[in-house]
Amino acid sequence: MxxxxxxxxxxxxxxxxxxxxxxxxxxxxxxxxxxxEAAMASLNYSPSSAARAMRSQRSGLIGMITGAISTTHQFEDTGLPEIYLVQGAQRVIAQSNRTLLIADSGGQAGRIPALLQTFREHRVEGVLYVAEYHREVGLSAIVRDHPIVLVNCFDTNDTPAVLPDDEGGQFALVDGLIKRGHRRIGFLTLPEQQIAHGLRAEGYVRALKTNGIELDEQLVQVGALPIPANEFDLLWDALDRVLRAEPTVICCANDKMAMRVYGLLRERGLAIPRDISVAGYDDYRMIAEHLHPGLTSAQLPYAAMGARAADKLLRIIGGTQRPDEPARELVSGPIVWRDSVQSRDTTITHLSTRRKDT
Amino acid sequence: MxxxxxxxxxxxxxxxxxxxxxxxxxxxxxxxxxxxEAAMASLNYSPSSAARAMRSQRSGLIGMITGAISTTHQFEDTGLPEIYLVQGAQRVIAQSNRTLLIADSGGQAGRIPALLQTFREHRVEGVLYVAEYHREVGLSAIVRDHPIVLVNCFDTNDTPAVLPDDEGGQFALVDGLIKRGHRRIGFLTLPEQQIAHGLRAEGYVRALKTNGIELDEQLVQVGALPIPANEFDLLWDALDRVLRAEPTVICCANDKMAMRVYGLLRERGLAIPRDISVAGYDDYRMIAEHLHPGLTSAQLPYAAMGARAADKLLRIIGGTQRPDEPARELVSGPIVWRDSVQSRDTTITHLSTRRKDT
DNA sequence: CGATGTCATGACATCGGTGTCATATATGCA
DNA sequence: TGCATATATGACACCGATGTCATGACATCG
Structure with missing residues (x-):
């Protein structure tokens, strides 16, 4: 060379x-x-980033650590649309003339120190720490050597983090359902220990309140449990309880649950969306677009989160953070409306004036 | 530091x-x-890989380029279980004390040269070139500077490649169906221009032949077309034609198609698997595990392909290839049997002696 | 006992860029 | 015309490892 x-x-x-x-x-x-320039072209010259890094003390590398945290998947396999996260981050990082270095622990938390050691040796300028679902994490000391942005997770020390706006997403979804004439909105939730559960429940409640609808607790049931074997029966029971409250639409905690609910509702002879509407969460296109009818879903904006996290990290590295920049940033995704939700005749309903609720 | x-x-x-x-x-x-050692520990010393790379002329980096090839997604979004591929490769690469560098073109082929330039500057020891679905690619000259292994794709120059064993997978699936008593096996195929289409069709035919079953062309119909808007109607028609040939099971080209077929069959009042069995391809767990009943599917072994490709690349770099090592390697995945396939009473059928067909 | 070999260690150069400083010529302006 | 700047370029050191070679202290052997 x-x-x-x-x-x-x-x-x-x-x-x-x-x-x-x-x-x-x-x-x-x-x-x-x-x-x-002629000489460079004729020799097919390419400068050595190693030599550059050495002299300039800037490696131009950003490390991303994924699959990092769980020792075993406490909940289910997320299906890993994490790749969108990687892509989003990579795009932003490439624009800054840096390169993304990745390490995946394969879910074995014990391997993290070795991976971080590799990052240190490469003198990464910063680290993106990605969790597989919205959760709290405890960071080992070694991580705090570097500028770091947490993605899809947060800690108790106000480490910079980029998180999905679960509350806002669920709010927007339910609010949209109400605007489409729904009043009795069933909600099959995540297991209660999940961070996202509480946030989405808040979004659901706020949407009702904003629109002057009273909460019927019967309409809200925990839809899934971590133990896969039991999950299905429990989902059946939960759905049963929700249906007794006579909803016109059922919000599912995620698209996978919605996929199951499709099957369960059909077994009961209910047609979607004619007899009942269904909505999901996550907007996994692999599911939402291919279910019949297409599944309305709140998008988990992985690509945007990756991009935002990379952006935030680069600003931290460059020292160009806005002074008022909050440690935690929420990223909102759109609601993707598909045929699983039917607008209801609103002539007999009175939409209350929408009040802004912060 | x-x-x-x-x-x-x-x-x-x-x-x-x-x-x-x-x-x-x-x-x-x-x-x-x-x-x-005491001094190293107390100073929290970490050797600089840049300095090492410079002196030793070995960067310890492997580049992976993804999302690279298509200008626009000619077919559908694959849903990107590519992350498994990344994980599989990363694991093997980490074991060799190297680090994975990744670049994603976001589907914009025009950005590839810039990404490869970055790889050159980092003096990557080799490149993994990943396609989003099984296909043929044409490599630009710049790629051939490096040791390279193609993943999920191949070219006309016998560049080393790691490919899914589509023929073998479909064979194993259909053979397994036959062993479970099925004789009339419907097949909704991929669009004909897809590489995987021809291979899987061969596997299907071989399985029939091996078991002494005559091919009924009516049972085989193209199930999907690249234009999403039309796809559904065409799938309906294709399914209709297959059903007229009275199959006991329908093999779908992929899990997404199977997910739709579930819906279509139910609309016709057919229960799965009681009235008819269904199988998919890909084994996207996000779909296959959450459909009700669980979908039997041939696994596209992305993690194994990533690992195998990394392994092959490291052997090329190390000059330790086995002399007889073929340029192209096929990776087989298991068939994951779930409840969507029902074993049929085989007392009235006569399993022909299985003949080995190489 | 001297030749030879092994162990243990250090001096020095080198990998390929770039920061610092020096130098030489050209230009601007009073 | 003379001095301050700006332009254009090179010499040299340095970033942090490691390969090469040299050296001194012992041990071994004939």
Missing amino acids: ATIYDVAKAAGVSPKTVSRVMNGDAPVNEKTREAV | ATIYDVAKAAGVSPKTVSRVMNGDAPVNEKTREAV
Whole structure:
């Protein structure tokens, strides 16, 4: 591989001048520049980032650690749309002329220290720490050596974090359902220990309140439990209880649950959306687009979260954070309306004036 | 960040001795070793991989390029279980004390040269080139500078490649169905231009032949087309034609299609698996495990492919390829049997003696 | 006892860029 | 015309490892 010395020799200049042509950090005569550029092209020259990193003390690398935290998947396999997260982050990082280095622990928390050690050796400028579902984490000390942004998770020390706006997402979904004429809105929730559960429940309640609808607790049931074997029966029972409260639509905690609910409702002879509407959460396109009818769902904006986290991290590294920048940022996703939700005749209902609720 | 000089000073030895302690490439007195190790620990020393790379001319980096090829997604979004591929590759690469560098073009082929340029600057030792679905690709010259392994794709120059064993997977699935008593096996295929289509069709035919069953062309219909808007109607029609041939089971080209077929069959009042069995392909757990009943599916072994590709690449880099190693390797996945397939009473059928068909 | 070998260690150069400083010529302005 | 700047370029050191070679202290052997 050609070096800067080879280029300098070929162009008849000093290495430093070649460096100047590349970096544009000092004026170079037009003729000289052309000669250098010709030499670089003919030698197929590519500067060594190792040498650069060494001299400049800036590696141009960002580390991302995924699959990192859980020792075993306490809940279910998320299906890993994490790749969108990687893509979102990578795009932003590439724009800053940096490169993404990734490490995946394969869910074995014990491997994290070794992976972080690798990051240290590469002198990564910052770390993105990605959790597989919205949760709290405890960070080991080694991580705090670097600028870090948590993604899909947070800790108790106000470490910068980028999180999905679960409350807002559920609010927007339920609010949209109400605008489409629904009044009795069933809600099959996540297991109660999940962070997202509480937030989404709040969004649900706020949407009702904002629209002047009274909460019927019978309509809200825990839909899934961590133990897969039991889950289905429990889902059946939960659905049963919700249906007795006569909802016109059922919000499911996620698209996978909605997929099951499709099957369960059909077994009861209910047609979607004619007899009852259904909504999901996550907007896993693999599911939502291919269910029949298409599933209305609140999008978990993974790509946007990845991009936002990368952006935040770069600002931290560059010292260009806005002074008022909060440690935690929420990223909202759109509601994707598909055919699983039917608008109801609203002539007999009176939409209360919408009040803004912060 | 502490350097080897700091460690040397703290331990009262020369930098070279510290280097020897780290690399074990020459004998070091036990006392000296302990002093050096203590110094390293107290300074929280981490050697600079940039300096190492520079001196040794080995970067310890492997580049992976994903989302690389398609300008627009000609077919549908794959749902990107690519993350499993990344994980599989990363695991193997970490074991070899190397680090995975990733670049994602976001489907914009025009960005590939820039990404490869980044790889060159980092002096990656090899490249994994990942396609989003099984296909043929044309490689630009720049890629051939490096050792490279294609993943999920191949070219016309016998570039090393790791591919899913589509023929074998479909064979194993259909063979398994036959062993479970099925004789009339419907097959809703991929669009014909897909590489996987031809291979799976071959597997289907071979399974029939191996078991002495005659092919009924009516049972095989193209199930999907690249234009999403039309797809559904065409799938309905295709399913209709297949059903007229009275199958006891329907193989779908992928799990997404199977998910739709579930809905379509139910609309016709057919219960799965009581009235008819269904199988998919891909084994996207997000779908297959959560459909009710669980979907039997042939697994696309992404994690294994990633691992195998990384392994192959490392052998190429290390010059330790087995002499007989073929350029293209097929990776087989298991058939995951779930409740969507019902074993049929086989007392009235006569399983022909299984013949091995290579 | 001297030659040879092993152990243990350090001095020094080197990998490929870039920051610092020096130098030489050209230009602007009073 | 003379001095302050700006332009254009090079010499040299340095970033942090490690390969090469040299050296001194012992141990071994004939």
